[in-house]
Amino acid sequence: MRMVLCLSATLLVLVGSAAASAADDRTFDRVVPAQPRGVVELSNVSGKIEVSGWDRSEVSVHAELGSSVERVEVSSEGGRTSIKVLLPHSSGQGGEAELKVKVPKESEVDVSAVSADVTTTTVLGVQRLSTVSGDVGAELGGGDLELKTVSGDVRLKGHGQPARLHVSTVSGDVHLEHGAGDLEASTVNGTLTMSLDSARSVRARTTSGDLRFVGKLSRGGEFEATSVSGDLNVRASADGGFAYEVSSFSGEISDCFNAHPERASQYGPGTRLEGTRGEGAGRMRLKTMSGDVQLCDRP
């Protein structure tokens, strides 16, 4: 009986250490030197990608790999660092990997994913982020942003530093806080919820999704939003005011400054609201077919 117990205990220890060893094999860690303002490219099909900026001139990669992931490939050459999660050729989708990557904070970051969720923090350089169905959460550090998703949702958080922001989704929702500078955003049936502390230009477009904007236009700033059936709700103040032109074919137009929409044409349908707030330095254009429009000159 004692023999059996001893054998069982030995077997358990063996199995446990083998499992621990196998688990160790599925993590990946590597640090490579990098230029402070170099380019870091990352690609991962499924799982997660977390990128954060730090003060060192090197790129650190920590990955936890699913069983069907073949390996992680890291290369660094001429100011360009590449990190790829590779799947076996026979593998379909589902090879999950969770990547945690630290990059020099002024790096340009280029991320490509399919269903992996992407998060970036404290990156000050340009960010190019694209996913198919993965969600994206990015902190805006003053560098330009180019972001595309098909069905993933997007959350962006800025600190009021001006940048060029270009965001497009097919069905994902976009939520932007404390942006600044130039924004171009489009979605088909996602919702655009945007707040900009100081906008030089905003161009936003939806098909059936709703748009909500709260913020401030800088002097001479331009705002243009269009939708087919989505509602447009814009609350924007502006240094120097703005001239506004709102038109809707069959939706309702309302405002918070007691202006009255008029018929767009004597013989056809449609309403239009035109006028000026303040000096009229900026320009505001809102157009929709059947969506309702609400315009206010204060956030």
Place this chain on the structure above:
Amino acid sequence: MTGPSDTEPRKVTTLRELPQSIEPSHDLWPSIEARLSGVSAERADADGTVTWRRRAVRMRWLAAAAMLACVATGVWIGRSLLPGPQGNGTPLTAETRATGESPPGRTAAHGIYVSDPRYEHERAELVRTLEARLAALPPPAQAKVRASLASIEKAKADLEQALGRDPSNALLQELLVNTYQDEMRVLTDVHEASEPGRGI
């Protein structure tokens, strides 16, 4: 027997007994002149009426000709520009000319607003491979993309219906063109997202 009295009219027996001239009791010329002027005015009125009638007739013919021209132009537009159910109105693209059918997702106003052959070619190629590309996407993304494409189709149909009511509406035309661009963007994004080894 009574003799002839002063009150009885005197009988004229010879021509010499008649007076040589008889003076009217008042000047008749003013009334004659007035009557003559009235006659010429009436004649003038009559002439004017004739001219006006002639003009009216001519105008009627011109209006009829204009109507005919409008109808002819409408028929020409209907036959050569607007797509019809028999495909007789879709000759703006080589593709539809060849097949006589509208490709999937193609709507009535497509040919009017889109006529660039390169665009036509690329769009047709993207539509042709759409199902295969969608199948390569993760299942949740597939469903969402299909919903988005359905939204675009509905938007196009709604815009075209509205344009049917107000064909010259610049707002609707702009929104329709935007929607075509959005459709192309979605098709391109799906195509790129489904390529192995590439992101969107």
